[in-house]
Amino acid sequence: MTDQHWFAAPAGGEPAGAADGPTRIAELRGVIDHLDQRIIALLAERTRVVQELTAHKTDEATVRSPDRVRQVLDRVSDLAVGNGMPPEVAVGTYRALIDELTRMQLDMLAARRAAASAGEER
């Protein structure tokens, strides 16, 4: 990576020394808890869209769609840079997310196939 530094103090933050270390840590953990609440709500929404999209997939290759995965990861990397965040953190997070969502999609596909073949046997 370049000498770009991602960890500069955000502008407008608490002046140094305004709260002691433990107090500030507790405050910032509260901020993180609130952000996690919003992040999970958005991830739940994203997951629902993936589930709806999966209903239209009929094979494993379409579930995996590696070209689309690359496109999403490239886009997320660019968005991270644009938002002043280390792109490795965003890409690593999305890799894990997409791995899990791919597993979820494969399970959905298998369940649909099992239900279809059980229906055929009747």
Ligand SMILES: C=C(O[C@@H]1C=C(C(=O)O)C=C[C@H]1O)C(=O)O
């Ligand atoms: C959602 C899709 O399927 C999978 C999940 C993706 C994601 O979470 O962004 C991307 C590619 C696929 O592995 C898709 O095909 O767009």
